[in-house]
Amino acid sequence: MIYAQILAGGKGTRMGNVPMPKQFLLLADKPILIHTIEKFTLESRFDAILVVCPADWVSHTEDIIKKYITDERVHVVIGGADRNETLMSGINYIQDHYGIQDDDVVVTHDAVRPFITQRIINDNIVAVLENKAVDTVVPAIDTIVRGTNDQVTDIPVRSEMYQGQTPQSFHIKTLIDSYNALSSEQKASLSDSCKICSLAGQKVSLVRGENYNFKITTPFDLRVASALVEKRS
Ligand SMILES: Nc1ccn([C@@H]2O[C@H](COP(=O)(O)OP(=O)(O)OP(=O)(O)O)[C@@H](O)[C@H]2O)c(=O)n1
Numbered sequence: 001m002i003y004a005q006i007l008a009g010g011k012g013t014r015m016g017n018v019p020m021p022k023q024f025l026l027l028a029d030k031p032i033l034i035h036t037i038e039k040f041t042l043e044s045r046f047d048a049i050l051v052v053c054p055a056d057w058v059s060h061t062e063d064i065i066k067k068y069i070t071d072e073r074v075h076v077v078i079g080g081a082d083r084n085e086t087l088m089s090g091i092n093y094i095q096d097h098y099g100i101q102d103d104d105v106v107v108t109h110d111a112v113r114p115f116i117t118q119r120i121i122n123d124n125i126v127a128v129l130e131n132k133a134v135d136t137v138v139p140a141i142d143t144i145v146r147g148t149n150d151q152v153t154d155i156p157v158r159s160e161m162y163q164g165q166t167p168q169s170f171h172i173k174t175l176i177d178s179y180n181a182l183s184s185e186q187k188a189s190l191s192d193s194c195k196i197c198s199l200a201g202q203k204v205s206l207v208r209g210e211n212y213n214f215k216i217t218t219p220f221d222l223r224v225a226s227a228l229v230e231k232r233s
């Protein structure tokens, strides 16, 4: 089975003073989350599309899905305290409702990257059917500088630097084994999901993202996203 999992369990604190988590804010005519779900419903190879949201936003999520989406593959699941706990809540839902087979894979995506393309989704599916873990990246445009306490400690070779986006896609059994092998300190240090597999010694393959596939994190990002949507329509 090929699952999609849309991670919508965050609070959006960096969006500042807004009335709801950012994934529910309107982008033009509909919530950001709905733009993202729509992109996934266009892909017929998904057997189920899980939308994992905060516990107290389940009924709101179900309401907006009912209003905008008619695809029966979409299911709402309660998320967790951090992003990877949300990811594992979705995996537990798969285990409980479908069982996990040896060749099952999941394509996971941030709810707040609504400009994902069908090309990126396709490349993730193709790559994860061949590999245990897949990351979507764009080459770093700025030079990346490592530093602590106001001091530069390293300036890595830029041509080897990328920015990690989503989707991040996994062979599900490998993901579970890798996550279970991590210590709580390692789990607390994660800023994405592919590192679950790389810390556990798994090879992670790269798929090309797009600068367009940016994450709406701050009010500035929301203004850029709104301008892009208005320009398109
Ligand atoms: N417990 C969490 C935390 C985050 N996410 C999701 O992970 C994606 C990317 O994370 P980020 O942009 O950091 O979202 P938030 O955690 O909501 O934002 P912030 O860090 O500003 O609070 C978002 O779609 C967010 O909803 C999640 O599913 N579950």
Ligand SMILES: O=P(O)(O)OC[C@@H](O)[C@@H](O)[C@@H](O)CO
Binding pocket: 083, 110, 164, 165, 166, 190, 191, 192, 193, 215
């Ligand atoms: O910034 P946070 O650590 O909350 O969120 C993590 C996400 O940004 C990250 O996992 C992916 O979007 C890939 O960059």
